[in-house]
Every structure is written in structure tokens, then in C-alpha cells.
Amino acid sequence: MAPSVDQALQEWASRASDEELDAGPGLEDLGGADAVVAEVDTMAAGPQLPYLLTALADGIDTIPAEQAAPLLAAAAQGLRQPHSAWVLADALDVVCTRPGLAARLGNRIVRDLATLAEDALAGDCDAALAQPAIAGLLRLAVAGGSPHRLLALLTEITGTEPADALDRLPILIGIARDHFADTDRLLDVLNALENQPDLNPATRADASFELALADERAALQAADRTTAGEQLQRALMRFTELDRTHEARLDARAHAAAIEAVLAFADLEQNPTGDSSARQRLTEAADQLDTTAAHLAAWTGRMHQLDWLSARSLTQSAWAKLVTTLNAAQAHLDQPSWYNPADALNDLLEIYLASRSIHAPANDSTGLTALISPAVEAPFVRSQGLLHQLEQALAHDPQFTDHPDAQALYDAVRQRRQQLSSQAPQQEAVPGKVLEGRPALAALFQELLSFRS
Numbered sequence: 001m002a003p004s005v006d007q008a009l010q011e012w013a014s015r016a017s018d019e020e021l022d023a024g025p026g027l028e029d030l031g032g033a034d035a036v037v038a039e040v041d042t043m044a045a046g047p048q049l050p051y052l053l054t055a056l057a058d059g060i061d062t063i064p065a066e067q068a069a070p071l072l073a074a075a076a077q078g079l080r081q082p083h084s085a086w087v088l089a090d091a092l093d094v095v096c097t098r099p100g101l102a103a104r105l106g107n108r109i110v111r112d113l114a115t116l117a118e119d120a121l122a123g124d125c126d127a128a129l130a131q132p133a134i135a136g137l138l139r140l141a142v143a144g145g146s147p148h149r150l151l152a153l154l155t156e157i158t159g160t161e162p163a164d165a166l167d168r169l170p171i172l173i174g175i176a177r178d179h180f181a182d183t184d185r186l187l188d189v190l191n192a193l194e195n196q197p198d199l200n201p202a203t204r205a206d207a208s209f210e211l212a213l214a215d216e217r218a219a220l221q222a223a224d225r226t227t228a229g230e231q232l233q234r235a236l237m238r239f240t241e242l243d244r245t246h247e248a249r250l251d252a253r254a255h256a257a258a259i260e261a262v263l264a265f266a267d268l269e270q271n272p273t274g275d276s277s278a279r280q281r282l283t284e285a286a287d288q289l290d291t292t293a294a295h296l297a298a299w300t301g302r303m304h305q306l307d308w309l310s311a312r313s314l315t316q317s318a319w320a321k322l323v324t325t326l327n328a329a330q331a332h333l334d335q336p337s338w339y340n341p342a343d344a345l346n347d348l349l350e351i352y353l354a355s356r357s358i359h360a361p362a363n364d365s366t367g368l369t370a371l372i373s374p375a376v377e378a379p380f381v382r383s384q385g386l387l388h389q390l391e392q393a394l395a396h397d398p399q400f401t402d403h404p405d406a407q408a409l410y411d412a413v414r415q416r417r418q419q420l421s422s423q424a425p426q427q428e429a430v431p432g433k434v435l436e437g438r439p440a441l442a443a444l445f446q447e448l449l450s451f452r453s
Contacts, residue, residue: 005030005039009051024054024094033059033067040071044078050090052078057098072104079105080112085128088116092136102140113137114149120165121157127164134172142358147180155185159196166193166203174210178217178356187214205246212238213356216255220349229266232259250296257289258348318351 008031013021016029027033036043036055043052056071063071079095082088095102095109102109113133120130134153141147154173159166170193177186193199193207212235219231239256242249264282394401 004035005043005048007031008035009048024058025051026058027055027063030055033063037067037070040074041077044074045081046083047087049075049078049083049087050094053091053094053098053101057094057101060100060104068104076105076108076112079109080116082116082129085126085132088129089132089135092132092139096136096139096143099143110137110140110145110149113140114153117153121153121161123162123165127162128167130161130165131168131172134169138172138176139358141176142179147176150176151180151183151186155189157189157192159189159192159199163198163200163203166199168203168206169193170203170206170210174213175356175358177214179358187211190214201246205242205249208238208242209249209252212242212252212255216259216348225266229263232263235259236263250292254289254292254296257285257292258351261285261289262348318347318354 008029009025012025012029016025027036030036030051036052040052043049052071053075056068056075060068079088079091082091092113095105113136116125117130117133117137119125120127120133134150137150137153141150154169154176157166157169157173170190173186173189173193177183190207190210194204194211196204215231215235215238219228219235222228222231236256236259239252239259242252243256246252261282264278264285267278268282394406
């Protein structure tokens with residue numbers, strides 16, 4: 001490359017602060033718009049594409065149209081034919097966090113990324129390009145774009161594609177299924193990847209983990225206790241097997257311990273005066289989760305884990321919350337009513353949502369990001385959590401203990417649950433339904449929720 005832009009970039013890097021280095025260079029830091037236009041084709045075709053995109057995003061609204069046009073054209077060409085997979089990944093980090101730049105590049109970026117991914121999966125170009133190209137499509141779709149090209153691409157995967165092209169794709173397939181409706185066909189793709197003997201063991205393990213998470217999600221959004229329990233057992237079996245066969249999968253071990261704790265609490269609730277096996281299971285699960293969550297935080301904190309894909313700090317705090325809750329609950333096991341398995345399921349739901357959320361630009365504001373979480377209704381988990389809050393308020397909160405409306409609400413819910421149990425055991429009464437049309441009682445219950453949270 002001619003020394004002008006390259007030298008300007010080096011000089012800027014030598015004097016820039018940490019914040020400026022994180023933000024990236026502007027056009028002036030690269031020697032000015034004229035210098036960049038003169039060398040834009042070389043920059044776009046090489047490892048400096050991310051710097052070009054950063055500078056272009058910074059000045060896109062101020063540079064003249066005659067300069068913006070060749071810069072945008074070269075940037076688009078660089079994304080169509082990137083220098084390498086890591087360059088494409090870094091370049092898409094810029095595009096997906098600069099909505100103004102993405103808008104100027106237009107819909108062609110989706111078409112170009114889909115074509116690039118198709119070629120990589122077919123073996124017609126570097127197979128390693130498939131993962132960043134599909135990740136870019138996923139991020140753009142979650143941020144408000146159309147998911148059709150992405151989903152069409154993912155549902156055509158058979159597991160016979162080049163192994164390098166499928167690296168980490170099960171993670172993206174699982175996230176896509178979380179964020180877009182009517183994508184159960186993706187479970188078939190994950191099953192195909194899990195059972196493809198020619199794939200890398202890590203890729204097959206990723207597919208197994210995503211299938212286990214799918215069972216966990218089915219439990220969290222189940223409409224009744226029986227279905228939730230069955231799906232949790234399926235997820236536990238998958239997580240346990242993955243932990244047994246892949247020692248490094250601390251995430252599977254953590255989920256297995258959390259589910260085991262939830263199931264132990266459920267057994268204690270059903271038989272609080274029974275044998276000590278459930279208590280022992282709970283103690284072992286809580287200790288396992290405590291140790292594993294600490295190791296998981298230390299391990300992932302030192303690795304590149306696709307930061308845009310996971311709200312890392314939120315996920316770690318969600319694990320920590322469940323650990324703290326379980327440890328506190330163990331001290332009160334002589335009072336089984338003190339704790340309800342739905343509370344543990346709520347904690348597990350928070351972990352799930354945090355780990356499956358995606359960072360995206362917020363309201364077209366540079367530097368601000370929103371956290372987009374998948375939609376999980378979780379009717380049984382949420383209704384059980386509300387009911388338990390009411391039960392504990394009636395038992396321990398003086399403001400509620402002697403309040404006739406609060407007791408009337410609980411009696412109405414209990415009566416309705418008994419009626420539904422005799423008619424259709426799979427249904428659950430929801431406190432919110434009983435609150436409808438009773439604003440004073442609803443306000444009281446809302447006050448309880450605000451206080452407890």
C-alpha cells in the first residue's frame with residue numbers, strides 16, 4: 001500500500017487514547033477523504049477493510065456525494081470478497097453497530113452476505129467465511145431486517161458441507177430459532193449436525209448443546225407442571241451426557257446442575273417429609289453449580305466468545321443469582337414452603353434470556369446499544385412465581401397477612417386451581433386472571449411485586 005494512508009494510520013494509532021482506539025479512526029485520521037478515495041480499492045481488498053468502514057461510518061453524513069459513492073462501492077466490494085474470515089468478522093462488527101452505514105450500504109449487503117455464505121457452504125470459496133457471513137445476516141435480521149434469506153440458508157444445511165464451514169454454526173442456528181417464529185425446521189438441522197460422524201467433535205457438541213437448550217426452553221415456556229418436568233428431564237439428560245463426553249463444556253455442566261436443583265426442589269415440594277434423597281440431590285447440585293459457575297466465569301472471561309451474541313455480564317450475574325438463591329434456600333429446607341421450584345425456574349429463565357440476547361444499535365444512536373432478547377412467554381413459570389409471591393406475602397408480610405382482599409385473591413386462585421385440576425390437570429390458574437376487574441386488589445398485588453423485586 002502507498003505510504004500515505006498507511007503512515008497516517010500508524011501515526012494515529014501511536015497517539016490515540018484507549019477510547020479512541022476502541023472507537024476506531026476517522027477519515028482525517030487516515031489522511032483525509034481525498035487520500036482514502038485514492039487508495040480505497042486497496043484498503044477494501046486487504047486487512048484494513050474494518051478501518052475503512054469505521055472511518056466511512058464516522059464521516060458518511062458530512063463528506064460530498066462524489067467522494068461517498070466510490071467509498072461505499074469499494075466497501076461493498078470488500079464485503080463481497082473479503083481478505084479473510086477474521087477481516088470479514090471485524091468488518092461486520094462495524095457495519096452491525098453503525099446503522100447509518102448499514103442503511104447506506106442498503107439491502108445489497110444482505111444479498112451479498114447470503115451469496116458469500118452459500119459459496120462457502122458449497123466449497124466454492126474459503127469455508128471459514130461461512131460463519132462470519134451468517135453471523136452478519138443474523139445480527140442484521142435481529143436488528144430489524146428480514147430473516148428470510150438467513151432462514152432459507154440455514155434450513156438447507158445438511159451436515160455434509162465442508163467441516164470448516166460448519167464451525168460454530170450450531171450456535172447461530174440455535175440463536176436464530178430463539179429469535180424468529182416458526183423455525184422448528186432448524187431442530188432437524190441441529191439433529192443432522194449432531195449425528196454427522198464426519199464433523200469436528202466440537203461442532204457436534206455445539207449441536208448437542210443447542211438441542212438441550214431447545215428442551216430447556218420448551219420447559220420454561222410450558223403451560224403446566226407436568227410438561228415442564230418432562231422437558232427438564234430431557235434437557236438434563238442431554239446436558240449430562242454432553243458434560244460426560246466433553247470435559248471442557250462447563251456450560252453444559254452448569255445447566256445440568258441448575259436443572260437438577262430445580263427438579264430436587266420440585267420433589268421436596270411434592271413430598272416435604274419424605275426421604276433425604278431430594279435434599280442430598282439439592283445440596284450436591286447447588287455445590288456443583290457454585291463451583292462450575294465460578295469456573296465458567298473465569299474461563300469465558302479470557303476467551304473471545306462473540307460478545308455481540310451474549311450479554312456476558314448479565315449471564316454471569318444471572319448464574320450468580322441462582323447460586324445465591326440455592327445456597328440461601330438450603331438453610332431453610334426444614335421449611336419447604338419457604339421456597340418454590342417456580343422461583344428456581346424463574347432464575348433459570350433469566351439465565352436463558354441473558355445468554356441468548358443480542359447486542360444491537362439503540363435508536364440509531366452511535367455508541368448506545370440495546371439488548372434484544374428472544375420472546376419466551378413462560379406462562380407456567382411466571383404464573384407460579386406470582387402465586388408464590390402471594391403465598392409468602394400472606395405468610396410473612398404484615399401488610400398482607402390481615403388484608404381481606406389479599407386473602408380473597410389467594411382463596412379465589414386456590415379454588416380455581418382445584419376446579420381446573422379436576423377438569424384438566426394440565427392447566428394452571430393464573431393470579432393475573434383473578435385480578436382482572438379488581439383494580440384495588442391489582443394495585444395491592446403490584447405493590448407486593450415491586451417490593452419483592
